[in-house]
Amino acid sequence: MDKLDCMRAFAAVAAQSSFTSGARQLGISTKLASKYVARLEEQLGAQLLNRTTRKVTLTDTGRAYLERCLPLLDQFDELEDVVQLRQQELAGPIRITAPTGFGSRELVEALQPFQQAHPKVMVELVLSDRHLPILEEGVDLAVRFGALKDSTLVARKLCDMRLVVVAAPSYLAAQGDPAEPEALATHNCLLQLTSPKPDAWTFGKGAARRAVAVHGSFRANSPRAVAHMAVSGLGIARCPHYTALPFLRDGRLQVLFAQQETDPAVLYAVYPSSRHLTARIRALIEHLAGWFGPS
Template structure:
């Protein structure tokens, strides 16, 4: 039995909660993943997972083993990466977490030239509008848009992402165009719940900073949802530029208050502080910074 491969299989099942999903992640058959885990349990003379027909969960011993085998496997990966860094080409898997709207469009456009330049690199991109635990779920990198909350993760800013206040022509025809940001208090506003204080919209003009408290009938945790409701004429939205750029271009949304500066979101790459950054991950972060800073 290859103990390291068995440990990798065990870690994948623990992260995915499924032998089938672990096999897809590793490129193994479900049968081979199960075989590795059974052999590992036999070698250790203990049960690492509780198995039912519907679920797989770690036993107490399995949880303790996971905590101890993860750094061992990571150290072996680091040794392999040190060898790879001496080679002329990058190779290996990069697991990335990203928000759904940005990840499915803007991020994939940025990843395409990187993959073309490095054909031996594989990318596993997982999209979710919920924040993920990078270390626990086995991700190398997260790409996030917004104001960073307190975190133990290391963040590299890739670019600024301005927030655009906008509405559809139909909404403005029915409800009128607000003359300045303070008038937002009398309008239906669409609330993106990602910022810490989602109903406090900040503006700046000259040396004056001020906040407008807004209310409205629709709340969501994804900028794309806010943009779609604004296009439908349901209210005034505040979205990062990437979510509304196409709609502003085709006229389905109009920008409000272009003479006022709004709060800016940042586009960030985040990674765990205690994890060795492989050559391929460093190269990808550098590529993303160059790509998005030029937009």
């Protein structure tokens, strides 16, 4: 067994805390991943992982070995990059995580031309509405909205995304058109639970920024679900512009308070500062920056 394959299997299993998930990340069988790790432990004469029926954890020796193992794997990846750049061909896996709503449509549409241009790049897209720990989950790249809170990560801005307040013409005809944001207190508002404060919508910017308390009969952890409910005429919603755009184009929704919108949500490509960016990941980040950029 190749020592490098054993090291890669150990790193993947350690990142996933699971032989099954680690093997899936590498595209090999669980049995083979187990053989690779066992062979590595045999060669080193040390136990690297504690195995239970529920979880796999690092031993102290395994943690120390992993810290030295990851930079070496990065260097091997960098050597592959040199060859790929000379051949002008990208290949290999990229594991990405993104929010469910945005990732299932907008990000997939952005990934399609990249994969068509680089058919040997294998993309694994993990959709989740919680921020997955990048290093622990073996993620190469995260696409996220909002400010960066982890100093061990690097963020590349992809674009600004408007947050819009929208309603169906049928709702406004029946319930009236609110003249000011404060009038939302008398309307049925559809709340997005993934917002920092779902029941307090902000308006204006800088010194003019203010929060307006809202309430309503529908809540969802998906911004796309909120936009779809607004189309039905149930109430007024605030959601990212991309979720409402198809309905704004065909007139099923209209924007309210356009002159009083708050600061946009920022979309970032996020990756660990400690890891070497392979040529394929750098190329994908540049592609996403161009796709979601100002144009």
